[in-house]
Amino acid sequence: MTIKPSAAIRKNYNEIAELCKTSGEPIYLTRNGEGDLVVMDIEAFARRESMLRLREHLVQAEESRLNGNAGHSIEDVAALMQKAVQETLHGSRQ
Numbered sequence: 001m002t003i004k005p006s007a008a009i010r011k012n013y014n015e016i017a018e019l020c021k022t023s024g025e026p027i028y029l030t031r032n033g034e035g036d037l038v039v040m041d042i043e044a045f046a047r048r049e050s051m052l053r054l055r056e057h058l059v060q061a062e063e064s065r066l067n068g069n070a071g072h073s074i075e076d077v078a079a080l081m082q083k084a085v086q087e088t089l090h091g092s093r094q
Contacts, residue, residue: 003028006036020044046091054084 002019006029009016016039020027026040040048065071072080 001025001028003030005029006031009039017041043091047088050088050091054088057084 002023002025004016004027009029016027020039020041021043024041024044026038026044028035029037029039031037
């Protein structure tokens with residue numbers, strides 16, 4: 001976890017932006033010693049959002065299965081999972 005004071009983004013925007021890009025992780029900014037903001041690279045944000053949507057779909061599918069809804073064949077699931085993984089890796093899952 002990288003934590004920086006909020007003044008760092010004003011004084012060193014390019015350095016913070018590069019750190020976000022190279023680490024792929026969010027940078028936590030503090031104000032007066034307290035957590036204030038989180039800054040992250042847009043690509044990392046898109047990947048994170050894609051993963052969250054994928055998890056939501058997986059939870060919905062599991063709830064549907066538990067409620068007795070018909071499932072899919074192994075081949076169908078494998079194809080759907082492969083498509084989801086590719087979309088997630090490319091940050092394009094909607």
